[in-house]
Amino acid sequence: MNALKRRDLPEEQRRALRRQLLRRSGVYVAAIVLCLWILIPIWLIATMAFSTPADVRAFPKPFFPNPISTDTITFFLNAEGILSSTANSIIVAMLTFILSTIVATPAGYAISRFVFRGRDAIRLGILSVRAFPIVILAVPLAITFINLGIYDNVFSLALLHTALVLPTSVLVIASVFASVPYELEEAAQVFGCTPFEAFFRVVIPLTLPGIAAAGVFAFVTSWNEVFAAVLLTLTNRTLPAQILFSLNKASDPFKFAGGFFMLVPSLIFIFFIRRYLFNMWGQISK
């Protein structure tokens, strides 16, 4: 619509157009503010991580790292306990990935496919784990683990992380299975498969990306989780626990490099699995 035409419109029409424009720009402004809210800290951390330690301490901070240097990150990686705690973090996250996938795949399948007694109760029960703050879960668990003698152990931490991610994993995987029509499995059975073969030949190939996404989500959650990690580990700290532990005596370069180191895997993984997370939250498709 060109300007001349718009001026010719009756007042009522012009007002409606103005209001529409206002509404739309309102949405955009809100979206931009929200993005900046999240992106500015990330940008700051990334910039600092690639500046020289001297620049990190300086004020005002540069907007671009100049010169670009890996000194800060090297300094962080060489700090005491960082490498071993990174290894611990990876072990815990991998275990969480494996355990949660093993449990959540059949659970999600059952919830999406079968109508059984107590189905809704189980769904609610799964969600209610999410409703408990981790503080409430972690303290009694720590005591239980001490009593069982599996305290300060990456495996017990992996168990707790699995419990934490399961609600989300189960729901994501259930929604992935629900997107595969049951008739496909029936067709496979008619053409010679046992129910198991039908599942592995037809359902798994179609759902593998979604299941992997849930696993990656579990990995990232475990990688980032700090509270239970601090509570349950002492000598075998994971990376977030180690960073938190040394935070009050650490220098600024250590903090920024540590933050960046924690941030990157999460960002990468979330980028790859975002489609499935949207799916779970009910994305409106085009």
Place this chain on the structure above:
Amino acid sequence: MARILIENAVKKFGDFVAVDNVNLEIEDQEFVVLLGPSGCGKTTLLRAVAGLGMLDDGRILIGERDVTYLPPRDRDISMVFQSYAIFPHMKVYDNIAFGLRMQKAPKKIIEERVAEVAELLHIETMLDRYPSQMSGGQRQRIAVARALAVESKVLLMDEPLSNLDALLRLEMRAELKTLLARLATTTIYVTHDQIEALSMGDRIAVMKNGRILQYDHPTRVYDRPAHHFVGGFIGNPPMNFLPALVEKHEGKLTARIGTFRITPEAMLNSALQAYEGKQVIMGIRAENMEALSIPADDALEVEVMVLEPLGAQNLLTIHVGQETLKVSTHPDFTAKMGQKIWLRFPSSKIRWMDKDSGRAIVPDLEKVMA
């Protein structure tokens, strides 16, 4: 190469009886259509034959073998699903070859078979493509090809044409019929489309509320419905129904509509005797009434409400008392709204029905499944 026998089949979902004591015998190589409105149990019955939903009671035999509790893969059946159920992660070739691969057929035989059925269904140029790139009609063809490739004794089809648009459906209907006539499989075909049933089936089983009301050849189901419901469900327009009173008049058994008397066929006398003094329902098809523009002794005087010219015929809507009649006439027959015309009811074309049960009143000789 197998007949199918269904004996006293019962299937319940909670309190709902989906299939209610059904008996059905399907001859070897026969094409039987299960026809009925949605929720009548036709798909449930088909799935029971497929092994995708076990019966609560009764037996199913394929050939001489009792398959009631066998899983689908052991029944020697194949199936075309309503949604086609094509595997989206496999190429067309692998979809069609799926059943043969599960049977561990030699590679050479699989190649031959796939090429053969792909040619039958005119999809030989698409074997390397993925189903997501295909139209509904093409997917339909893949689904049929996959079912034919395994050369099973029994072919089950669950509303295979219902997802196609009208023109394509017409085309596939004729093509499927030609195709299946050439193959030696026994086929059960589920549909709610009466035209499809009439045009394709060797025999039609009309179902309602989990029961089979009539199981007969298409022309007989159309001309001699065994039940009020069958007459009303099949045909476009559906069969007309008028209440009539059975009376003795001048020594003969007659049916009276208002003051107009019809003498039923003599062969029905013994059966109609029991209804003397009672109401029955007279059923007659739109094309079986004779419309006259001049009075006649044996014709009922009626008033035309609407005349719809349909090209091949004219369709008249007529009120008789409280009831509405649809009469189709030769396209040359014209009448204005409100005009008086006269209708003749040939007694051989009338189907008399019990008012309460809806069952057709038939001579003792005529065997009707109900």
